[in-house]
Amino acid sequence: MTRQTQLRWSQVKVGLLIVTALTTLAVMIMNLEEGMGLFRNLTRFRATVPHTQGLKVGGPVRMNGVDVGNVRQIAIAQDQPMVEIIFTVQKSVAMHIREDASVRIRPMGLLGDKFLEILPGTPSKPPLAPGSLLVGVADTDLTGIASGATATIDRLDLALQDLQHILVALSAGKGTVSKLLSDPSLYNQSQRVLQNLEVASDKSIAVLNKIERGEGTVGRLVSDTELYNRANQAVRELTELAAKLNNQDGTLVKLSDPALYKRLETLTKRSEQLLSKVENGEGTVGKLITRDELYVRADKLLTQMEEFLADVKKNPTKYFKFSVF
Numbered sequence: 001m002t003r004q005t006q007l008r009w010s011q012v013k014v015g016l017l018i019v020t021a022l023t024t025l026a027v028m029i030m031n032l033e034e035g036m037g038l039f040r041n042l043t044r045f046r047a048t049v050p051h052t053q054g055l056k057v058g059g060p061v062r063m064n065g066v067d068v069g070n071v072r073q074i075a076i077a078q079d080q081p082m083v084e085i086i087f088t089v090q091k092s093v094a095m096h097i098r099e100d101a102s103v104r105i106r107p108m109g110l111l112g113d114k115f116l117e118i119l120p121g122t123p124s125k126p127p128l129a130p131g132s133l134l135v136g137v138a139d140t141d142l143t144g145i146a147s148g149a150t151a152t153i154d155r156l157d158l159a160l161q162d163l164q165h166i167l168v169a170l171s172a173g174k175g176t177v178s179k180l181l182s183d184p185s186l187y188n189q190s191q192r193v194l195q196n197l198e199v200a201s202d203k204s205i206a207v208l209n210k211i212e213r214g215e216g217t218v219g220r221l222v223s224d225t226e227l228y229n230r231a232n233q234a235v236r237e238l239t240e241l242a243a244k245l246n247n248q249d250g251t252l253v254k255l256s257d258p259a260l261y262k263r264l265e266t267l268t269k270r271s272e273q274l275l276s277k278v279e280n281g282e283g284t285v286g287k288l289i290t291r292d293e294l295y296v297r298a299d300k301l302l303t304q305m306e307e308f309l310a311d312v313k314k315n316p317t318k319y320f321k322f323s324v325f
Contacts, residue, residue, distance in 0.1 A: 042069065043094035047103045047116070047134040048082040055105050055114040061087050063118040068093040071116055085136075087116055098125035103136030 061069035069089035077084040098121030106117050210216055214223035
Protein backbone atom coordinates (compact mmCIF):
# COMPACT_ATOMS: atom_id res chain seq x y z
CA MET A 1 0.00 0.00 0.00
CA THR A 2 1.37 3.32 -0.98
CA ARG A 3 2.01 6.10 1.44
CA GLN A 4 -0.71 8.26 -0.13
CA THR A 5 -3.31 5.50 0.31
CA GLN A 6 -2.36 5.06 3.96
CA LEU A 7 -2.73 8.78 4.52
CA ARG A 8 -6.21 8.86 2.99
CA TRP A 9 -7.36 5.88 5.10
CA SER A 10 -6.12 7.46 8.28
CA GLN A 11 -8.01 10.65 7.39
CA VAL A 12 -11.21 8.65 6.83
CA LYS A 13 -10.84 6.93 10.22
CA VAL A 14 -10.30 10.28 11.90
CA GLY A 15 -13.36 11.66 10.14
CA LEU A 16 -15.50 8.70 11.19
CA LEU A 17 -14.27 9.06 14.74
CA ILE A 18 -15.15 12.76 14.79
CA VAL A 19 -18.62 12.10 13.33
CA THR A 20 -19.26 9.35 15.87
CA ALA A 21 -18.13 11.61 18.71
CA LEU A 22 -20.30 14.50 17.51
CA THR A 23 -23.32 12.20 17.15
CA THR A 24 -22.79 10.79 20.63
CA LEU A 25 -22.38 14.31 22.04
CA ALA A 26 -25.59 15.49 20.35
CA VAL A 27 -27.58 12.55 21.76
CA MET A 28 -26.12 13.19 25.19
CA ILE A 29 -27.03 16.87 25.02
CA MET A 30 -30.57 16.08 23.91
CA ASN A 31 -31.02 13.63 26.76
CA LEU A 32 -29.39 15.92 29.29
CA GLU A 33 -31.84 18.69 28.35
CA GLU A 34 -34.59 16.37 29.50
CA GLY A 35 -32.85 15.85 32.80
CA MET A 36 -32.49 12.09 32.43
CA GLY A 37 -29.86 9.59 31.44
CA LEU A 38 -29.19 8.33 27.97
CA PHE A 39 -31.83 6.49 25.97
CA ARG A 40 -34.56 6.45 28.53
CA ASN A 41 -38.22 5.86 27.56
CA LEU A 42 -40.35 9.02 27.90
CA THR A 43 -44.11 9.62 28.05
CA ARG A 44 -45.61 12.83 26.78
CA PHE A 45 -48.49 14.76 28.39
CA ARG A 46 -50.20 18.08 27.85
CA ALA A 47 -51.27 20.72 30.36
CA THR A 48 -53.14 24.05 30.22
CA VAL A 49 -52.51 26.99 32.55
CA PRO A 50 -53.76 30.59 32.47
CA HIS A 51 -50.20 32.01 32.57
CA THR A 52 -46.68 30.61 32.33
CA GLN A 53 -45.30 32.90 35.07
CA GLY A 54 -41.91 32.78 33.31
CA LEU A 55 -41.71 29.01 32.73
CA LYS A 56 -39.26 28.25 29.90
CA VAL A 57 -38.86 25.38 27.44
CA GLY A 58 -36.45 22.88 28.95
CA GLY A 59 -37.55 23.73 32.46
CA PRO A 60 -37.67 20.81 34.89
CA VAL A 61 -40.78 18.78 35.63
CA ARG A 62 -40.96 17.54 39.22
CA MET A 63 -43.14 15.22 41.19
CA ASN A 64 -42.84 15.03 44.97
CA GLY A 65 -39.70 17.16 44.69
CA VAL A 66 -37.91 14.82 42.26
CA ASP A 67 -36.98 15.75 38.67
CA VAL A 68 -38.92 13.36 36.42
CA GLY A 69 -38.94 15.19 33.05
CA ASN A 70 -38.71 18.43 31.13
CA VAL A 71 -40.90 20.98 29.42
CA ARG A 72 -40.80 20.39 25.65
CA GLN A 73 -43.06 23.06 24.20
CA ILE A 74 -45.05 26.15 25.32
CA ALA A 75 -47.70 27.75 23.11
CA ILE A 76 -51.14 29.34 23.15
CA ALA A 77 -53.88 26.72 22.93
CA GLN A 78 -55.91 26.68 19.74
CA ASP A 79 -59.37 26.12 21.22
CA GLN A 80 -59.20 28.45 24.23
CA PRO A 81 -57.23 31.48 25.49
CA MET A 82 -54.97 29.36 27.68
CA VAL A 83 -51.31 28.40 27.58
CA GLU A 84 -50.69 24.82 26.48
CA ILE A 85 -47.58 23.11 27.84
CA ILE A 86 -46.22 19.88 26.38
CA PHE A 87 -43.91 18.02 28.73
CA THR A 88 -42.38 14.57 29.02
CA VAL A 89 -41.79 12.37 32.03
CA GLN A 90 -40.07 9.08 32.59
CA LYS A 91 -42.21 6.11 31.61
CA SER A 92 -41.71 4.54 35.02
CA VAL A 93 -43.16 7.69 36.60
CA ALA A 94 -46.08 8.06 34.17
CA MET A 95 -47.87 5.09 35.72
CA HIS A 96 -48.23 7.05 38.98
CA ILE A 97 -50.06 9.96 37.34
CA ARG A 98 -53.79 9.36 37.90
CA GLU A 99 -56.91 10.60 36.13
CA ASP A 100 -57.48 13.41 38.68
CA ALA A 101 -53.87 14.62 38.51
CA SER A 102 -53.05 18.29 37.95
CA VAL A 103 -50.01 20.51 37.43
CA ARG A 104 -48.81 23.71 39.04
CA ILE A 105 -46.16 26.23 38.03
CA ARG A 106 -44.02 27.07 41.03
CA PRO A 107 -40.89 29.15 41.59
CA MET A 108 -37.61 27.39 42.34
CA GLY A 109 -36.24 30.26 44.42
CA LEU A 110 -35.77 33.99 44.65
CA LEU A 111 -34.11 34.18 41.23
CA GLY A 112 -37.41 33.76 39.38
CA ASP A 113 -36.78 30.37 37.71
CA LYS A 114 -39.88 28.20 37.44
CA PHE A 115 -40.59 24.49 37.26
CA LEU A 116 -43.67 22.43 36.48
CA GLU A 117 -44.86 20.39 39.42
CA ILE A 118 -47.10 17.35 38.93
CA LEU A 119 -49.72 16.60 41.56
CA PRO A 120 -50.22 12.86 40.93
CA GLY A 121 -53.80 12.64 42.21
CA THR A 122 -55.67 9.92 44.09
CA PRO A 123 -53.85 6.56 44.19
CA SER A 124 -57.14 4.65 43.85
CA LYS A 125 -57.87 6.27 40.47
CA PRO A 126 -56.69 4.55 37.26
CA PRO A 127 -53.48 5.78 35.58
CA LEU A 128 -53.74 8.65 33.12
CA ALA A 129 -53.35 7.71 29.46
CA PRO A 130 -50.28 9.06 27.65
CA GLY A 131 -50.94 12.32 25.79
CA SER A 132 -53.82 13.26 28.08
CA LEU A 133 -54.52 16.83 29.13
CA LEU A 134 -53.94 18.04 32.69
CA VAL A 135 -55.36 21.27 34.09
CA GLY A 136 -53.07 23.44 36.15
CA VAL A 137 -52.61 26.78 37.86
CA ALA A 138 -49.69 29.11 38.46
CA ASP A 139 -48.65 30.06 41.98
CA THR A 140 -48.17 33.71 42.73
CA ASP A 141 -44.49 34.55 42.70
CA LEU A 142 -42.60 37.46 44.18
CA THR A 143 -43.15 39.53 41.04
CA GLY A 144 -46.92 39.14 41.31
CA ILE A 145 -46.83 39.93 44.99
CA ALA A 146 -44.78 43.07 44.35
CA SER A 147 -47.15 44.28 41.65
CA GLY A 148 -50.16 43.56 43.82
CA ALA A 149 -48.60 45.38 46.75
CA THR A 150 -48.14 48.62 44.80
CA ALA A 151 -51.65 49.84 45.59
CA THR A 152 -51.21 48.94 49.25
CA ILE A 153 -47.93 50.87 49.39
CA ASP A 154 -49.63 53.89 47.81
CA ARG A 155 -52.40 53.80 50.40
CA LEU A 156 -49.82 53.42 53.15
CA ASP A 157 -47.96 56.45 51.82
CA LEU A 158 -51.16 58.51 51.90
CA ALA A 159 -51.84 57.37 55.44
CA LEU A 160 -48.32 58.37 56.49
CA GLN A 161 -48.80 61.79 54.90
CA ASP A 162 -52.07 62.28 56.82
CA LEU A 163 -50.32 61.17 60.00
CA GLN A 164 -47.54 63.66 59.34
CA HIS A 165 -50.11 66.48 58.98
CA ILE A 166 -51.70 65.43 62.26
CA LEU A 167 -48.33 65.43 64.03
CA VAL A 168 -47.55 68.89 62.64
CA ALA A 169 -50.91 70.17 63.92
CA LEU A 170 -50.21 68.64 67.33
CA SER A 171 -46.80 70.30 67.45
CA ALA A 172 -48.40 73.65 66.59
CA GLY A 173 -50.86 73.33 69.46
CA LYS A 174 -53.94 73.02 67.27
CA GLY A 175 -56.95 70.92 68.12
CA THR A 176 -58.19 69.28 71.29
CA VAL A 177 -55.56 66.57 71.42
CA SER A 178 -52.71 69.09 71.23
CA LYS A 179 -54.24 71.04 74.09
CA LEU A 180 -54.47 67.85 76.09
CA LEU A 181 -50.74 67.38 75.52
CA SER A 182 -49.50 70.95 75.93
CA ASP A 183 -51.99 72.90 78.10
CA PRO A 184 -50.67 73.06 81.72
CA SER A 185 -54.08 74.10 83.08
CA LEU A 186 -55.49 70.72 82.07
CA TYR A 187 -52.71 69.03 84.01
CA ASN A 188 -53.54 71.16 87.05
CA GLN A 189 -57.21 70.29 86.74
CA SER A 190 -56.30 66.63 86.48
CA GLN A 191 -54.21 66.95 89.63
CA ARG A 192 -57.14 68.54 91.47
CA VAL A 193 -59.46 65.81 90.27
CA LEU A 194 -57.03 63.17 91.48
CA GLN A 195 -56.76 64.90 94.85
CA ASN A 196 -60.56 64.99 95.14
CA LEU A 197 -60.68 61.32 94.25
CA GLU A 198 -58.12 60.57 96.94
CA VAL A 199 -60.16 62.54 99.51
CA ALA A 200 -63.33 60.73 98.44
CA SER A 201 -61.50 57.42 98.69
CA ASP A 202 -60.29 58.26 102.22
CA LYS A 203 -63.82 59.21 103.24
CA SER A 204 -65.19 56.01 101.75
CA ILE A 205 -62.62 53.98 103.67
CA ALA A 206 -63.59 55.81 106.87
CA VAL A 207 -67.28 55.09 106.25
CA LEU A 208 -66.53 51.43 105.62
CA ASN A 209 -64.55 51.27 108.85
CA LYS A 210 -67.51 52.71 110.75
CA ILE A 211 -69.82 50.19 109.14
CA GLU A 212 -67.45 47.38 110.15
CA ARG A 213 -67.47 48.68 113.75
CA GLY A 214 -71.28 48.74 113.73
CA GLU A 215 -71.61 52.50 113.99
CA GLY A 216 -74.56 54.27 112.43
CA THR A 217 -77.73 52.86 110.93
CA VAL A 218 -76.02 50.97 108.12
CA GLY A 219 -73.46 49.57 110.55
CA ARG A 220 -76.20 48.29 112.85
CA LEU A 221 -78.03 46.80 109.89
CA VAL A 222 -74.86 44.94 108.92
CA SER A 223 -73.60 43.86 112.34
CA ASP A 224 -76.67 43.70 114.63
CA THR A 225 -77.95 40.13 114.90
CA GLU A 226 -81.17 41.24 116.56
CA LEU A 227 -82.37 42.79 113.32
CA TYR A 228 -81.65 39.55 111.53
CA ASN A 229 -83.60 37.60 114.15
CA ARG A 230 -86.55 39.98 113.93
CA ALA A 231 -86.54 39.75 110.13
CA ASN A 232 -86.36 35.97 110.36
CA GLN A 233 -89.26 35.98 112.82
CA ALA A 234 -91.30 38.21 110.49
CA VAL A 235 -90.66 35.81 107.62
CA ARG A 236 -91.84 32.87 109.74
CA GLU A 237 -95.00 34.74 110.74
CA LEU A 238 -95.71 35.61 107.13
CA THR A 239 -95.23 31.96 106.22
CA GLU A 240 -97.70 30.90 108.93
CA LEU A 241 -100.18 33.54 107.79
CA ALA A 242 -99.94 32.31 104.22
CA ALA A 243 -100.53 28.75 105.42
CA LYS A 244 -103.63 29.88 107.32
CA LEU A 245 -104.93 31.78 104.33
CA ASN A 246 -104.45 28.70 102.18
CA ASN A 247 -106.46 26.63 104.66
CA GLN A 248 -109.62 25.13 103.22
CA ASP A 249 -111.67 26.57 106.07
CA GLY A 250 -110.06 30.02 105.89
CA THR A 251 -111.74 33.29 104.93
CA LEU A 252 -110.01 33.70 101.62
CA VAL A 253 -111.04 30.24 100.51
CA LYS A 254 -114.63 31.00 101.47
CA LEU A 255 -114.46 34.27 99.59
CA SER A 256 -113.50 32.29 96.52
CA ASP A 257 -116.71 30.25 96.77
CA PRO A 258 -118.76 30.62 93.52
CA ALA A 259 -122.01 30.83 95.52
CA LEU A 260 -120.69 33.85 97.43
CA TYR A 261 -119.64 35.42 94.17
CA LYS A 262 -123.14 34.95 92.73
CA ARG A 263 -124.70 36.46 95.86
CA LEU A 264 -122.38 39.46 95.62
CA GLU A 265 -123.20 39.83 91.95
CA THR A 266 -126.96 39.70 92.69
CA LEU A 267 -126.55 42.26 95.48
CA THR A 268 -124.61 44.52 93.14
CA LYS A 269 -127.31 44.32 90.49
CA ARG A 270 -130.06 45.13 93.03
CA SER A 271 -128.02 48.08 94.31
CA GLU A 272 -127.65 49.37 90.78
CA GLN A 273 -131.39 49.06 90.23
CA LEU A 274 -132.11 50.89 93.48
CA LEU A 275 -129.72 53.70 92.59
CA SER A 276 -131.35 53.97 89.18
CA LYS A 277 -134.75 54.42 90.84
CA VAL A 278 -133.33 57.02 93.19
CA GLU A 279 -131.80 58.91 90.28
CA ASN A 280 -135.16 58.75 88.46
CA GLY A 281 -136.94 60.21 91.51
CA GLU A 282 -138.89 57.08 92.30
CA GLY A 283 -139.82 56.38 95.92
CA THR A 284 -139.42 58.54 98.99
CA VAL A 285 -135.65 58.66 98.85
CA GLY A 286 -135.74 59.45 95.17
CA LYS A 287 -138.14 62.35 95.78
CA LEU A 288 -136.01 63.63 98.65
CA ILE A 289 -132.99 63.72 96.31
CA THR A 290 -134.51 64.83 93.02
CA ARG A 291 -137.50 67.11 93.97
CA ASP A 292 -137.06 70.66 95.34
CA GLU A 293 -140.54 71.01 96.89
CA LEU A 294 -139.56 69.35 100.15
CA TYR A 295 -136.51 71.57 100.38
CA VAL A 296 -138.63 74.69 99.79
CA ARG A 297 -141.23 73.64 102.36
CA ALA A 298 -138.58 72.75 104.89
CA ASP A 299 -136.85 76.08 104.29
CA LYS A 300 -140.17 77.91 104.69
CA LEU A 301 -140.96 76.03 107.90
CA LEU A 302 -137.54 76.83 109.34
CA THR A 303 -138.01 80.48 108.42
CA GLN A 304 -141.34 80.60 110.20
CA MET A 305 -139.88 78.89 113.24
CA GLU A 306 -137.07 81.42 113.36
CA GLU A 307 -139.58 84.32 113.11
CA PHE A 308 -141.72 82.76 115.82
CA LEU A 309 -138.82 82.32 118.20
CA ALA A 310 -137.63 85.87 117.51
CA ASP A 311 -141.13 87.22 118.29
CA VAL A 312 -141.32 85.14 121.46
CA LYS A 313 -138.02 86.57 122.63
CA LYS A 314 -139.17 90.06 121.77
CA ASN A 315 -142.73 89.87 123.21
CA PRO A 316 -142.83 87.04 125.72
CA THR A 317 -145.91 88.49 127.44
CA LYS A 318 -147.78 87.99 124.24
CA TYR A 319 -147.51 84.29 124.56
CA PHE A 320 -146.95 83.76 128.28
CA LYS A 321 -148.88 85.29 131.28
CA PHE A 322 -147.19 85.60 134.66
CA SER A 323 -148.98 86.42 138.00
CA VAL A 324 -147.69 86.41 141.54
CA PHE A 325 -151.04 85.86 143.17
